[in-house]
Amino acid sequence: DAGITQSPRHKVTETGTPVTLRCHQTENHRYMYWYRQDPGHGLRLIHYSYGVKDTDKGEVSDGYSVSRSKTEDFLLTLESATSSQTSVYFCAISESGAGGNTDTQYFGPGTRLTVL
C-alpha cells in the first residue's frame, strides 16, 4: 500500500467553524489531490497540487482552500464549514499528472466530516 495517511479520520464540527484536514505521504510523489465523495456523485476533485506551493482548483473548489509547503503534506481547509460540506474526503497522490503515463492515483483511507 502507498504510504498515505489522513488526519483526522473522523470529525464532527459546527457550522461556521474552520476545519483543516491533513494528508501526509511518504512516497515523494509530485501530485496530490483532494476529493470529496458523496452518494450518487462519485468522486469530485476539490483541489490538486503539482508541486510545493503549486496548486490549482478542481470542479468543486468553492468554500475550500489548500496549501502545500512541503512535498509530503497537503492541507485542505474549510474556512467556515457549512452543512453542505458534510462528506467523506479523500486524498490521493500520483507520480505524474500528465505526459502520456498511466497517472495511477493512490488513495488515502479518507476522513469522514460531519458539519452540524
Next chain:
Amino acid sequence: GEDVEQSLFLSVREGDSSVINCTYTDSSSTYLYWYKQEPGAGLQLLTYIFSNMDMKQDQRLTVLLNKKDKHLSLRIADTQTGDSAIYFCAVKTSYDKVIFGPGTSLSVIP
C-alpha cells in the same frame, strides 16, 4: 465537459460472473481505469487499459474497451462475497484530467 457514467447498483449470485459497465464522453481518452472501494476504505486500483487496446485480462478480471461506442466494461469471473464493493470507472482525458464515474455498488449474494 467530460462525463463518465455507470449504473449505481449490481447484484449477482456467488460463483456467477459480474459485468460492470461504464460509458464516457471523451473519445480522446488515453487511459481508462477500474478502482475498487471496500467499506470504510479508500479506492484501490484494480486494473487499467490503454486506449489502443481492446481487451486486458488479469486473473479473474477482464476489461473490454469499445472505443467506437466509448464503452468500458469490467468482468469478474467466479464472483466471490469478498468482491462486494463499489467499483469506479475512471478516464484520463485528452486534457490529462482523471474523471471518475459515480461508482457501481456490487452486492454478491451467497
